[in-house]
Amino acid sequence: xxxxxxxxxxxxxxxxxxxxxxxxxxxxxxxxxxxxxxxxxxxxxxxxxxxxxxxxxxxxxxxxxxxxxxxxxxxxxxxxxxxxxxxxxxxxxxxxxxxxxxxxxxxxxxxxxxxxxxxxxxxxxxxxxxxxxxxxxxxxxxxxxxxxxxxxxxxxxxxxxxxxxxxxxxxxxxxxxxxxxxxxxxxxxxxxxxxxxxxxxxxxxxxxxxxxxxxxxxxxxxxxxxxxxxxxxxxxxxxxxxxxxxxxxxxxxxxxxxxxxxxxxxxxxxxxxxxxxxxxxxxxxxxxxxxxxxxxxxxxxxxxxxxxxxxxxxxxxx
Numbered sequence: 001x002x003x004x005x006x007x008x009x010x011x012x013x014x015x016x017x018x019x020x021x022x023x024x025x026x027x028x029x030x031x032x033x034x035x036x037x038x039x040x041x042x043x044x045x046x047x048x049x050x051x052x053x054x055x056x057x058x059x060x061x062x063x064x065x066x067x068x069x070x071x072x073x074x075x076x077x078x079x080x081x082x083x084x085x086x087x088x089x090x091x092x093x094x095x096x097x098x099x100x101x102x103x104x105x106x107x108x109x110x111x112x113x114x115x116x117x118x119x120x121x122x123x124x125x126x127x128x129x130x131x132x133x134x135x136x137x138x139x140x141x142x143x144x145x146x147x148x149x150x151x152x153x154x155x156x157x158x159x160x161x162x163x164x165x166x167x168x169x170x171x172x173x174x175x176x177x178x179x180x181x182x183x184x185x186x187x188x189x190x191x192x193x194x195x196x197x198x199x200x201x202x203x204x205x206x207x208x209x210x211x212x213x214x215x216x217x218x219x220x221x222x223x224x225x226x227x228x229x230x231x232x233x234x235x236x237x238x239x240x241x242x243x244x245x246x247x248x249x250x251x252x253x254x255x256x257x258x259x260x261x262x263x264x265x266x267x268x269x270x271x272x273x274x275x276x277x278x279x280x281x282x283x284x285x286x287x288x289x290x291x292x293x294x295x296x297x298x299x300x301x302x303x304x305x306x307x308x309x310x311x312x313x314x315x316x317x318x
Contacts, residue, residue, distance in 0.1 A: 134169025
């Protein structure tokens with residue numbers, strides 16, 4: 001049985017930063033990338049063409065405008081390759097990319113540079129692409145008070161990296177997984193009931209709120225309680241329960257405005273999140289309804305990698 005404790009007031013989900021959790025995921029992905037490229041063998045082309053003592057330098061350059069993300073991961077990437085390379089970062093994550101201008105220098109073993117090149121560019125290009133698209137979403141509603149959030153529609157294994165890129169692009173992180181928040185959806189309502197009858201949104205929200213801060217063995221239940229509703233009637237039902245967030249799923253613009261009015265008239269501090277049919281062209285109109293948050297899977301699953309190149313500066317043998 002779970003033991004109840006006094007929960008704190010839930011404000012928002014955790015922001016993904018360049019911390020030990022991100023480092024662990026980056027290292028796992030790089031180990032997989034190394035296995036994909038080398039398979040317990042070696043880089044035969046480089047071993048054939050390049051003498052082991054050759055030293056050189058290169059710069060990582062963006063071929064297009066965008067927003068930088070992933071530079072903070074490079075020390076972990078190089079460490080997993082056990083690369084004999086020195087790294088000099090010229091930008092910070094979150095800064096603008098200018099075509100033709102270098103963002104980092106790498107100097108050292110030419111063999112190590114060639115073997116690690118594709119993995120480095122794959123990671124940086126993907127993360128810069130997400131940060132760049134995210135920045136466009138944020139800019140599109142910069143005159144409003146509405147905040148942009150990502151979702152769990154991420155590439156398997158890349159969850160924290162892609163959410164980190166969203167953060168670099170200026171948006172906010174939704175929950176990172178099933179472990180850090182309650183998010184009650186229609187399937188939960190349908191399957192939690194008895195005799196084939198779904199439970200009400202309010203009943204479900206109240207149950208989750210009772211579970212906040214509770215204990216199961218050494219685990220503590222999260223504080224965030226969010227519930228999805230698909231009608232104004234469901235919204236009216238659940239508002240008195242006072243969850244952290246109510247997600248308005250695929251509401252029309254008119255219903256979004258009505259939902260905001262209902263929330264405001266009730267005096268509730270619950271935040272309203274719009275989701276569904278969120279694109280760059282629909283974003284401003286959604287924000288204009290007055291919702292607090294807009295979540296969009298497009299930030300991650302519609303992003304295109306930024307074109308980055310590795311330009312050689314000099315090589316020498318010794």
